[in-house]
Amino acid sequence: MLVLARKVGQSIVINDNIQILVIEVRGDQVRLGIEAPRSIPVHRKELLEQIRAENVNAVASTDVETVTDALRKDSAES
């Protein structure tokens, strides 16, 4: 991993077409600005990990009877 130290207002350029700018540092939080082509997805890492974990959870819970009963209750209406 490449480790660089940046001050507020300084940037990092990746591959000529991605720029990360340090906008603000407040306490232990850094506000970053990211400029990248629209073709490149940019996401918070923990969100991706959360989604992966939830997908795995979702698959583990798929016993047909349990699922049908649970969802039947949820949609039970007149």
Add this chain to the structure above:
Amino acid sequence: MDMRVETTRFGALEVDESSVVRMPRGPLGFEDQKEFCLIQHRPDMPFRWLQSTSDSALAFVVIDPAEYFVGYEIEISDLDAELLQLTCAEDSLVLVIVTVGKEGKTVTANLAAPVVVNSKTLVGMQIVLQDGRYLTQHLLLAQEERVSMENATAKAA
């Protein structure tokens, strides 16, 4: 044209090609799973199964979010629209993956990462929304208790 799909939950099924969804990138955590079929196992139930056509044990429960979450709106990024070959919103079928908790006591839906399918080409993918409002575990409420998105709360499973 029919396709034979082996499933651990429903045995061997003959599915119509029109229910087969191809994903250039599989769901997160299952990126190598690129082909699924949509199964309505119980026609009287409002959910379907997104069943892998190659892994018989891999299936997700999916629902139409519009049935449960009033005001759920997603924005599909340019990149995702391009990957899905989507030219207009009407062509998109939006599904969300449901997690059933232990013994069926809680049911949550992943609103942060819906599965969007181009209903014309049957190309689909799970997209990650930039919108911070939506959580990976939104509690499902009975239809008569549906509340607007501003009031919905999430509960950890």
